[in-house]
Amino acid sequence: MKFTSYGAAREVTGSKHMIEIGGKKVLFDCGMFQGRRKEAEEKNRNFQFIPSEIDAVVLSHAHIDHSGSLPNLVKQGYKGAIHCTPATHDLCNHMLMDSAYIQERESEYLNEKNRKQGDELIEPIYTQEDATLALEYFKEQKYNEPFEPVPGMKITFREAGHILGAAMLEIEAEGKKIIFTGDLGRKDLPVLRDPYKPENADILITESTYGNRLHESVVEAEDKLGDIINRTIKKGGKVIIPAFALERTQEIVYAIHKLVKSGRVSEDLPVYVDSPLAVNVTEVFRKHKEAYDIETNKIFADNEEDPFGFSMLRYITKVEESKALNHHVGPCIIISASGMCEFGRINHHLKNNIEDHRNTVLIVGYMAENTLGRKILNKEGEVKIFGKPYRLNAEVEVIDSYSGHADRSDLLSFATHLKGLKKIFIVHGEEKAQMEYKKALQQNGFTDIQIPQPGETFEI
Numbered sequence: 001m002k003f004t005s006y007g008a009a010r011e012v013t014g015s016k017h018m019i020e021i022g023g024k025k026v027l028f029d030c031g032m033f034q035g036r037r038k039e040a041e042e043k044n045r046n047f048q049f050i051p052s053e054i055d056a057v058v059l060s061h062a063h064i065d066h067s068g069s070l071p072n073l074v075k076q077g078y079k080g081a082i083h084c085t086p087a088t089h090d091l092c093n094h095m096l097m098d099s100a101y102i103q104e105r106e107s108e109y110l111n112e113k114n115r116k117q118g119d120e121l122i123e124p125i126y127t128q129e130d131a132t133l134a135l136e137y138f139k140e141q142k143y144n145e146p147f148e149p150v151p152g153m154k155i156t157f158r159e160a161g162h163i164l165g166a167a168m169l170e171i172e173a174e175g176k177k178i179i180f181t182g183d184l185g186r187k188d189l190p191v192l193r194d195p196y197k198p199e200n201a202d203i204l205i206t207e208s209t210y211g212n213r214l215h216e217s218v219v220e221a222e223d224k225l226g227d228i229i230n231r232t233i234k235k236g237g238k239v240i241i242p243a244f245a246l247e248r249t250q251e252i253v254y255a256i257h258k259l260v261k262s263g264r265v266s267e268d269l270p271v272y273v274d275s276p277l278a279v280n281v282t283e284v285f286r287k288h289k290e291a292y293d294i295e296t297n298k299i300f301a302d303n304e305e306d307p308f309g310f311s312m313l314r315y316i317t318k319v320e321e322s323k324a325l326n327h328h329v330g331p332c333i334i335i336s337a338s339g340m341c342e343f344g345r346i347n348h349h350l351k352n353n354i355e356d357h358r359n360t361v362l363i364v365g366y367m368a369e370n371t372l373g374r375k376i377l378n379k380e381g382e383v384k385i386f387g388k389p390y391r392l393n394a395e396v397e398v399i400d401s402y403s404g405h406a407d408r409s410d411l412l413s414f415a416t417h418l419k420g421l422k423k424i425f426i427v428h429g430e431e432k433a434q435m436e437y438k439k440a441l442q443q444n445g446f447t448d449i450q451i452p453q454p455g456e457t458f459e460i
Helices: 037-045 070-075 086-117 128-135 218-235 248-261 276-287 294-299 319-327 346-353 372-377 408-417 431-443
Strands: 002-007 016-021 024-028 056-058 082-084 138-140 147-150 153-159 167-173 176-180 203-206 238-242 271-274 313-316 332-336 360-363 382-385 388-391 395-398 423-426 457-459
Touching (some): 016 167, 024 147, 082 086, 086 138, 203 408, 248 294, 271 276, 313 319, 319 346, 346 372, 346 382, 360 372
Parallel strands (some): 176 203, 238 332
Antiparallel strands (some): 153 167, 167 176
């Protein structure tokens, strides 16, 4: 049995991991890479393996850095099943179509310039038609019910606690038990259930996004969010929140709803969610109430209240309504995608608000290297938006606690809880975080720890 990491190896995005058993190849996740444009184009357009030779795909969750290359995989010859949870399937119906739509529009925009300059025209990596075809290969699997993607391999989806529908994988093959965390969530996060804690494993393939950091508590985050909102309102400013349309937007809306419900934030403050994708994703959240944790059910669902809706909250889909926010006078909150500020409507809101000292840009999620979001997070004096320089005069605040990723303490607790663990592979993390997490694991008695290079193969 062999293990190879083709993506999210010594980096965070573009997850692609493969296990080969008995002549069969199983791909775990098939995500898009986010980072420098030229590098992203190369990595997302081309695979390091032959798609038609893959026998099965198992998808941990719907985030684009885990699912976004599936249409390209099918386009290039993959014809097998794509196994995932029902909620992941529902989310991918929107996520993959949105990704394709964005690529089509960006290609059209760039080709207008290319035609004028006599340059070669470009094609999107995949289209909405390609995404529609890929979705036909999805096959739903329930939590806690084993299935066999290929002969000789049994997999059970367990609750990962990361986003709606996210799963960690218990893999049994050749007498070994392998745990693949996917993206591992945290205890006591709003909305979702806590991650499952398996008792034993021979091999652990673990993410490490925050392998060198600790998060604030969710209670502290709620207080900090209220303080940031109220301080910005007092200045007459706006709170601009870049947030992934999937999960982070719903968590922030939920948190603001709680603050309004408890009287800590004015019920008259306008709150806008400016993302058509977030609107569709929120409907999927409303559909899957079985995934809610005890707190959410107690505060909202049991009283037949909508956790993701209140009087001053407006979900915006139309372009005209989005543009109208540019002329909004007075304090408000604008939550918009994309989460790393690489594309989408958030760029327009940043362009129009980032130079005003009264405003606050609130970072609530992970920002990969070389993204606009990371540059804002680092408080660079000047940033480029749509190719033009803008002064970063707005206040920049960060709340890590809403991260859906386990921090170093959570990761260590998960690994040390596993009895019989002999080998650990660290993936899905920047190299600095991975090295520090490896050191922490060694201090806890683990010796066989590998941090794969892209394309590096291991016998397991």
